[in-house]
Amino acid sequence: MNIMIDTNYLTPYNLASFFSRMLIFIGAWFFMPSVLSAQVASPGAQETLSIKESDYYEIISIPIPDGIELEVGGLALTPDGSLGVATRRGEVWLVENPYMEGTRIPRFVRFASGLHEPLGLAYHSGSFYTSQRSELTKLTDRNGDRKADVYETVVSWPLSGNYHEYSYGPLFTPEGDMLVTLNLGWIGHGSSMAKWRGWMMKVTPDGKMIPIASGMRSPSGFGYNAQGDVFYGENQGDWVGSGRITHVEPGDFVGNPEGLVWSHLEESPVKLRPEDIPDTGMPMSKVAADIPGFKTPAVWLPHGLLGISTSDILVDKSDGDFGPFSGQLFVGDQGLSKIARVSLEKVNGVYQGAAFPFIEGFSSGILRMVWGNDGSMFVGMTSRGWNSTGPAPFGLQRLVWTGKTPFEIKTIKAKPDGFELEFTLPVDAALAKTLDTYKLSSFNYKYHHNYGSPVIELEDLTVRGAVVSPDGLKVRLVVDGLKEGYIHEVNASGIISKDGMPLLHAVGYYTLNQLPAGEKLELPTASAASVDTHVGHQQKPASSTIVTGSMQVTATASGSQQKRVTTMPAAWSKGPDYTFSIGTKPGLKYDVELLEVKTGSKVKITFNNDDDMLHNLVVVKPTTAIKVGEEALKMGLEGSQKNYIPASEDVLFHTNILSPETSESIYFQAPTVPGDYTYVCTFPGHAYVMQGILRVVR
Numbered sequence: 001m002n003i004m005i006d007t008n009y010l011t012p013y014n015l016a017s018f019f020s021r022m023l024i025f026i027g028a029w030f031f032m033p034s035v036l037s038a039q040v041a042s043p044g045a046q047e048t049l050s051i052k053e054s055d056y057y058e059i060i061s062i063p064i065p066d067g068i069e070l071e072v073g074g075l076a077l078t079p080d081g082s083l084g085v086a087t088r089r090g091e092v093w094l095v096e097n098p099y100m101e102g103t104r105i106p107r108f109v110r111f112a113s114g115l116h117e118p119l120g121l122a123y124h125s126g127s128f129y130t131s132q133r134s135e136l137t138k139l140t141d142r143n144g145d146r147k148a149d150v151y152e153t154v155v156s157w158p159l160s161g162n163y164h165e166y167s168y169g170p171l172f173t174p175e176g177d178m179l180v181t182l183n184l185g186w187i188g189h190g191s192s193m194a195k196w197r198g199w200m201m202k203v204t205p206d207g208k209m210i211p212i213a214s215g216m217r218s219p220s221g222f223g224y225n226a227q228g229d230v231f232y233g234e235n236q237g238d239w240v241g242s243g244r245i246t247h248v249e250p251g252d253f254v255g256n257p258e259g260l261v262w263s264h265l266e267e268s269p270v271k272l273r274p275e276d277i278p279d280t281g282m283p284m285s286k287v288a289a290d291i292p293g294f295k296t297p298a299v300w301l302p303h304g305l306l307g308i309s310t311s312d313i314l315v316d317k318s319d320g321d322f323g324p325f326s327g328q329l330f331v332g333d334q335g336l337s338k339i340a341r342v343s344l345e346k347v348n349g350v351y352q353g354a355a356f357p358f359i360e361g362f363s364s365g366i367l368r369m370v371w372g373n374d375g376s377m378f379v380g381m382t383s384r385g386w387n388s389t390g391p392a393p394f395g396l397q398r399l400v401w402t403g404k405t406p407f408e409i410k411t412i413k414a415k416p417d418g419f420e421l422e423f424t425l426p427v428d429a430a431l432a433k434t435l436d437t438y439k440l441s442s443f444n445y446k447y448h449h450n451y452g453s454p455v456i457e458l459e460d461l462t463v464r465g466a467v468v469s470p471d472g473l474k475v476r477l478v479v480d481g482l483k484e485g486y487i488h489e490v491n492a493s494g495i496i497s498k499d500g501m502p503l504l505h506a507v508g509y510y511t512l513n514q515l516p517a518g519e520k521l522e523l524p525t526a527s528a529a530s531v532d533t534h535v536g537h538q539q540k541p542a543s544s545t546i547v548t549g550s551m552q553v554t555a556t557a558s559g560s561q562q563k564r565v566t567t568m569p570a571a572w573s574k575g576p577d578y579t580f581s582i583g584t585k586p587g588l589k590y591d592v593e594l595l596e597v598k599t600g601s602k603v604k605i606t607f608n609n610d611d612d613m614l615h616n617l618v619v620v621k622p623t624t625a626i627k628v629g630e631e632a633l634k635m636g637l638e639g640s641q642k643n644y645i646p647a648s649e650d651v652l653f654h655t656n657i658l659s660p661e662t663s664e665s666i667y668f669q670a671p672t673v674p675g676d677y678t679y680v681c682t683f684p685g686h687a688y689v690m691q692g693i694l695r696v697v698r
């Protein structure tokens with residue numbers, strides 16, 4: 001890192017700001033924690049300013065009575081102010097007074113029961129509507145006793161019986177129709193074993209079902225943007241390199257070809273056939289360019305950074321009651337118990353935009369978000385089947401803006417020669433015009449039948465100019481090397497506000513589908529000084545492009561063993577002393593949770609990933625599993641390339657990240673010091689629960 005600054009700007013105030021900037025810069029390069037500390041210069045005194053997400057948005061837990069397993073599948077507000085909650089246990093609850101006004105505790109009334117894993121809820125014209133696994137159901141309370149007395153099937157659809165055939169929705173259209181999405185089944189890969197699995201469907205009030213779009217894998221959340229266009233969220237998996245949101249229009253194919261087995265049917269608006277989709281591992285944008293009707297994501301949510309399992313989409317219609325992000329989208333994440341924020345724009349008729357961290361620290365895995373009638377957001381959670389960083393098995397919380405404006409990058413917009421960053425508060429102009437304040441890179445993911453993707457084609461970009469608007473709210477960056485169809489990381493961690501505040505989150509990820517036409521910025525002479533500061537900036541050569549592939553084996557602290565040995569050492573003429581085979585079981589668990597070996601013995605462990613998501617197996621020193629897991633989470637864009645193996649002495653031996661239905665064997669000599677060593681999965685979010693003990697005894 002090489003930071004230069006035009007000394008003309010080094011007033012005493014700015015000098016202090018500059019050093020505070022350095023602190024932040026060093027502490028928060030790739031991963032932005034939710035708490036930042038900064039030294040703020042004030043006349044005659046040095047004050048430590050600590051900013052955290054909770055200064056701006058408060059997470060309030062809604063108490064759930066004992067005995068109610070509120071595994072939230074759907075949320076919907078009713079006109080009387082109650083919150084309807086559908087649960088995966090098959091119930092619909094009415095939560096009265098969910099705002100906990102006064103000292104009153106919310107009251108839970110069971111409205112409906114006996115449903116089959118409802119994963120959506122809507123309230124429309126006096127009735128609730130929910131998607132059960134096999135049907136869209138209308139629930140009506142005719143006699144006003146707060147209990148549904150009529151359960152009506154609006155339409156039903158076939159199931160193969162596979163556990164992964166979740167059904168989501170409905171989302172009402174302005175015309176009164178309903179949109180639902182149907183998850184693919186899972187048989188070691190996604191599969192459409194029943195009609196219209198992997199599709200978005202429209203259901204008319206009289207129960208006619210019309211296919212809208214295909215290519216979905218696990219479309220658990222969908223909603224409108226401010227313009228009333230429909231977006232859906234996708235989860236990393238086969239053909240899906242990372243989480244993302246995609247604009248859906250009738251006739252679209254959005255990426256996973258399994259559902260195309262039904263496109264030959266007359267009523268299909270999608271004409272592509274499975275064999276039209278090449279399996280090359282090229283970036284999705286490059287493949288889609290040659291295939292009419294193939295819609296690429298509006299915004300990617302980089303895996304492990306902005307989430308690991310995209311869930312609901314909610315547009316900010318609060319008109320300022322929820323803070324400065326009116327018109328933007330909030331996108332939930334189940335595995336990391338957090339919410340990202342998305343600013344969209346349309347360029348050449350195509351949606352694109354930037355995703356930012358927004359808030360984390362919810363109690364369980366976020367599946368649903370809905371607005372309360374006071375501009376606060378209800379967040380419904382469940383983590384059964386998929387662990388989440390929020391440790392509770394389920395939960396219901398409310399997110400309330402405190403009224404304070406967080407200092408954030410509000411939007412990023414594409415320009416013909418760079419980006420325009422808009423901030424929520426005026427920036428310190430001297431820092432904002434300094435080129436080394438910014439770090440930009442571009443990258444992509446593989447589009448292929450495999451599960452997920454490492455980050456590919458990661459490349460640093462050169463910032464040539466930074467021009468601050470007179471009001472200090474915008475910075476226009478001139479950047480070399482922008483690439484259509486790629487994700488651009490924009491890190492502005494050097495920026496501070498005019499009042500000396502660091503950014504609450506300093507990074508955004510812009511998906512550049514289209515480079516806009518228009519005037520390029522003539523860098524004014526005044527900013528030549530900034531340009532000059534760029535001399536000596538150590539731009540990495542083109543060879544910094546990181547090629548995907550396996551982690552290099554590295555020596556352990558002792559230097560005597562390598563951490564990943566996948567062929568039996570030649571010296572083991574009699575073979576291993578111990579041979580273990582470990583698989584997985586539901587709920588993010590290894591199917592063997594205790595191994596016992598003698599000190600110094602020869603051990604072979606085969607890890608079979610028979611699960612439906614990515615895992616690894618990492619042997620670590622006693623009591624360090626969570627620490628290593630959290631270090632893996634902080635690896636940023638490098639994580640996926642390095643198999644989420646942090647460079648840590650606590651890591652003793654490991655496999656690589658394994659796709660579903662693959663396996664890897666590792667060979668090592670057991671530690672010479674007895675103890676309970678841990679084997680842990682360091683894939684983001686898994687380390688908290690996916691652990692076993694390697695007991696080493698004399």
Ligand SMILES: [Cu+2]
Pocket residue numbers: 614615616681682683686690
């Ligand atoms: Cu795992």
